[in-house]
Amino acid sequence: MLNYMYQNKKITFVSFYSSILLLILSVFLMPYIESIFVSESRIIIHTVFEIFNIFISFSIFLYGWYAYPYILSKTSLWLPVIFFSIGTFGLLHMITFPGMPTFITESSEVKTGWFEMLVRLTQSTGIFLFVLFMLKDKKEKLIKKYWYILSTIGILLVSASIIFIFEDHLPLISINGESTVLRVAFYLTICFIYTLSFVLITKSMKKTKDYIYIYLIMGIFFLFLLNLLTLLYGGSQGYYNFLVHFLKVLGNMYIFIGFYSSKLQLTFLKKEEMEEDLNTTQGLLESFFENTPEGLLILDHQGHILRANKGFEKIMDIKESDVIGQDFKTILKNKDDLLEVLEQVLNGSNITDFEVLQQRENGETIYLMISLSNIHGKHTGNISAIIRDITEQKKYEHNLHEAKQELTDTIRQQQGIIFKYHKVEDSFIHTLCDGELLHKLWNSPNQMIGQMFIYPTGNKEFDQLLYHYQIAWDGRDVSFEWEWKEASLAVSLKPIIKETRVVEVVGSIIDITQLKKTEELLRKSEKLAVVGEMAAGVAHEIRNPLTTLKGFTQLLKGEVDSNRLSLLDLMMSELNRIEMITNEFMVIAKPQAIEYKANNLKDIVNQVLSFMEPQALLQNVNMNKQFIGTEPYVQCDENQLKQVFINIIKNAFEAMPNGGNLTVEIKESTNQNIAISIKDTGVGIPKEIIPKLCEPFYTLKEKGTGLGLMVSYRIIEAHKGTIEFASDVSKGTIVTVQLPLQAAEVPVSCL
Incomplete structure (x- = not known):
């Protein structure tokens, strides 16, 4: 579309006159626009205009940024950096505009005014310098563009920080909607800079007769006009506010078109060098195509074979002449799966490592891995296919999988845990860890295998395990009891030594919690049996003399004087205590008939x-x-x-x-x-x-x-x-x- 506009001068003038017509139309719609811009909707409309301008600014930045290595001119780097600054300041102006929700900072008339002023100053100065660079534009050495953007970001951060931090100390741009002297001075300067830019670019257009400059002239004209209106009316609300934003959109849009149209020509290599490189590349590709051991095919958009290499002939045990023009799906005898894959490739997808089971002409069954991708460029629409014979690999993988599965099943059936680990620097890493107990305690072996554990971890229980890990790694057999949460575990570690060096430690863990509980119950039972037997004997031997002692003590109470009565009471109290202890012995020693x-x-x-x-x-x-x-x-x-x-x-x-x-x-x-x-x-x-x-x-x-x-x-x-x-x-x-x-x-x- 841009090339077409560049070639047709009429479209250039039609676009300009259309813009003027829109401005005239806005005059007739002034009452309606006035009602919108003094209502609550003005914030939404203001935000829409600003987002559009920010989008244009960052679009110019991105294009110029990626095009610079090909164009190598100051204008292709300068203008993107300027518009990156404009877009950033515009974004800050939008989010600090009064009535906007708080995002980075609260909205403020002072902040939004200064950010708007920075947008205008940066844009006018940047476009002026862009015009100067463009008039003397020439290719130069590739410079480090990242320094440009980093410097720009630094300046943006400093500028924004000054406004955010020293907001209360900055001079006012406007007071109650009226422009201050400072604002008038700024806008007079901006209008003067745009006038210089306008004059310079107009002279250049007359000299070169290049009508692409008209877009830049229109952009500068509309930007000059919006600053002039701001100078005259102070950016007041209502229609003039709308007009200012509308002119800003038009100005940025034409600058955008002018920049794109003037910079679409990229630097290419000379024709002779390109042809020579192309011939060399084609020769290398042809040699690669014919001599690579993998099977290579070129298919048309319907899946018919256009070319096949020697690798394909060897893998499939078939000659190239017998497959040219044949359907790829028919040759591989796997129509259903390949039909779906080919449809995906024709829709733009690339398929890699697609496995199929194939039968050769001699009846031998082989496994093939196929990768299909679209060919771009001159031969767009064709498909490349890479075919590898992975039969031996599949057999090896199958045997390895069966061995691993057998080992895993065997270990998993083990009631405890079997594990291996080695040490890398200061970390213990498990290379094997499985067993029924592991799934009970830690849910999955994935929580252990491959994880790095550095002693100490801060977990007292786990550190005890790692402490013994280190002892085993030093070359000693280790067996110990380990308390983990509520489980009692028996751990055994045995180092594997090769050439006087420990290369790995094999360990096992079994759960002895129930065993220890059984031992404790047995110990208590034995103790209770001894207590019961002893209690029965003690109670029997004590109760008879105890009854006699209590009886005679009661008789003595009536025969002693009052001074010694307290002694008998003390004796009776102690006898009662002995009787209570004897009764407790009897409870232990002799079951009692109890009715519930x-x-x-x-x-x-x-x-x-x-x-x-x-x-x-x-x-x-x-x-x-x-x-x-x-x-x-x-x-x-x-x-x-x-x-x-x-x-x-x-x-x-x-x-x-x-x-x-x-x-x-x-x-x-x-x-x-x-x-x-x-x-x-x-x-x-x-x-x-x-x-x-x-x-x-x-x-x-x-x-x-x-x-x-x-x-x-x-x-x-x-x-x-x-x-x-x-x-x-x-x-x-x-x-x-x-x-x-x-x-x-x-x-x-x-x-």
């Missing part, structure tokens, strides 16, 4: 709290209760549950020697359970001690037996419930008992 029935849990807890209230007052403990609104019933032995709650509350009192708060909460839990939480504000229990609390004879109290919590644990366990402890040292302890709400089949004798 439905009981209201609230009633049981309320009775316990009432029973413990006097002791709470003596020890300055404030008891609170938080119960759910419903009435929870559980299948239980009422007295045994009371024994558990009294034991827990007593322990809580003892943990608060100076008083405190005790909160008992009944709430619904998951899985049809009811939870009873007893929370104190006592001294707390260290975390490492919590797992031992329910073991026999383990106690934190000076005079404790270590049987109370064990008995409580046995009772709750018999009720199909659980008992859990959570504690913070110096903050308090929470004991949570969970019992099933629904009736369960509980044996009559459980203890």
Whole structure:
């Protein structure tokens, strides 16, 4: 289209007169335009005009930027840089225009005015220099255009920063819509510069008789006119505001057309050099075509074979003369797949590494990899095809895949983890890591294979593993137990040494969590069996003499004087304590016949709290209760549950020697359970001690037996419930008992 405009002078003048006609038409539409530009729509229209001007500015920049290496003239580099500045300042002017939403900065009359002024000054000065360069334009050495753009960006950043930072200190461009002296001076200077540009370009056009300059003259004329209107009317709202923006669009558009039309001629190599290079290239391509071991074909737009090389003859075991003119799909005997592929190529796509299974004339089956692409240039419409025989490669890949899959399946069936790693600089990298346990702990081997781990990582558990990795890498066999999250793992590492150097370490991990739990249960069971046997013997041997001692102590009370009565009371208290311990032994040693029935849990807890209230007052403990609104019933032995709650509350009192708060909460839990939480504000229990609390004879109290919590644990366990402890040292302890709400089949004798 631009070449056509360049060749036809009439179109040049028609476009100019059309622009003048549009300006005249706008005069008749002045009332309508005036109503739009004083309404809220003026911001939208202003933004549309500015976006169009910004688009033209950046278009000139991009074209000139990419065309410069071919044209090598100052004008082809200078004008794009100028219009890059104009586009940038125009963008800043648009986003800071009053009424625009906040983007980089808030809109401001001062900022938008100064950015508009920079647009006008940069455009007028840049076009003037462009005209000067164009009159003396000549090819020159290729310079580093990136320095130009970097310098321009630096100037833009400095200019924008000054306006943003020193906005309040800048001179005003206008006051209440009226131009200041500074603004008048600027626009007089701009109009003068455009006048000089107009004169220079007009003289050049008369001298060269090149009508392409008329576009630049029209662009300069409209830009001069818009600055003159701004000077006369101060850029006031309404019609004149519209006219200014419309003239700016016309001016930039003609500058754009003039620049494109005058710079479309690129530098080419001389005809003789091009022909010589072409002949040399054709010879090289012909040699490559005939002698390459891959099969090469040239197809027409219908898929018929135009040429075939010797490589194709060897791969397909067929002569070129037998395939010329034949349908490519028919020769390869794979019509359906190739038809779809050819359609894609004819639609402009390139197909690479398309695999087909082919049968030679002698019946041998081979695998082919085909790449199809469009040929551009003189032979546009034709298709090139590259065919490679990948039969041996496919066999190798198949065998390798089967071996890998067999190894992967074998490793994955292994219940633990099998892995290999080596060390690169300071990082451990897994080259193999798979197994059933891996998917359980880390979901996927992809999270381990190829990942780099540098010791230390900051994760205490993982650092323990990497620490032993290093020991194995130093050449020692390593076996250790590793705690990862809630799992106990047995890790074994064995270095592979070649030529006195460790090249790789093979390791395995197995889960021993259940084994350790079984060992712990067995240890507890053995301990309980010993305790039960001992308890039965102790209780039997102590209860008979204990009964005798209590009886005679009661008789002595009536025969001693009052001064010694306190001693007998102390003896009786200690005998009662011995009897209580003996009863606890009997609970452990001898199962008791217990009858379970439905009981209201609230009633049981309320009775316990009432029973413990006097002791709470003596020890300055404030008891609170938080119960759910419903009435929870559980299948239980009422007295045994009371024994558990009294034991827990007593322990809580003892943990608060100076008083405190005790909160008992009944709430619904998951899985049809009811939870009873007893929370104190006592001294707390260290975390490492919590797992031992329910073991026999383990106690934190000076005079404790270590049987109370064990008995409580046995009772709750018999009720199909659980008992859990959570504690913070110096903050308090929470004991949570969970019992099933629904009736369960509980044996009559459980203890």
